[in-house]
Amino acid sequence: MFNLSLLVRITEGKSILSVSSRNTIAFTSNTDLHDGTAKISKVHVYVADLNMPWEAYEVLSHGEDITCLEWDISATKLLIADSAGCIQVWGMKDFLLNEWSQITTTVFEEYILAAAWFHNGKKIALNMEKKDNPLYLEKYSFIRFNPSLKQFGSKPSEGLIAITTTGMVFVLILQSDGNIITAAELLGQFRSKIKVVDLCYAKSGDFLVVTTDGLVQSSVHCYRVGLKVVQDECIITCEPFSSFFLNCHATCLAGEKQSIVAIIFL
Secondary structure, eight states, X not given: OOOHHHHHHHTSSOOOEEEOTTSEEEEEEEEOXXXXXXXXXEEEEEEEETTEEEEEEEEEEESSOEEEEEEOXXXXXXXXXXXXXXXXXXXXXXXXXXXXXXXXXXXXOSOEEEEEEOOOSEEEEEOGGGTTOSOHHHHXXXXXXXXXXXXXXXXXXXXXXXXXXXXXXXXXXXXXXXXXXXXXXXXXXXXXXXXXXXXXXXXXXXXXXXEEOSOTTSOBEEEEEEEEEETTEEEEEEEEOOOBOOHHHHHHHTTOOOOOOOOOOO
């Protein structure tokens, strides 16, 4: 049975949660779950199997607020970013959930608002025309999808992309020989104040990024971010799309009572 006092200690303060493709969970806690005093000192990152959520294993303890926590597609690596701009990549030792080692750490010195791993080009979707078929091979189908970044021979590259509160795009590429390639580029023409950001993968392999400063009267901006590597140098291409305003903004201008005061999700 799950310990209720443990649940209260996990949810104290701001907690970030990420679920992997292998039903493992990663989350942050302001208290040490293995310390009976429950003192708030550092931010701790834990992982657990959803089949045994009471067995939580610590990955690291950190002095800065953690803003992003993401599993990779294979569910063997964790992307951990904080408010000081430090991005860490941790990996399992011998595929054991209770043993972790740091693969790399890079400091960009800006508040990381959102981050995501590169797409590997493999995507499976439900075939709606055969959703009632008892054969799983017929029920699901592969969708043509390009990886976010290709190596020699069209092999997908491993890495991550991060967006900061000032509109900077940071990219970190994990090469097969152990070397690291980093790059940075402005999302728009100028630095801007961003409070909420979301990103997703496009079929072309690019990233679709949506940003806002959180104000209802401000526009929501959309971008497409493409990546390529030329002679061990990563080139980031940011292309702006048309921006738009929310309907509630027009209502506010008309003098009607405004029911929405801020944008907190995209």
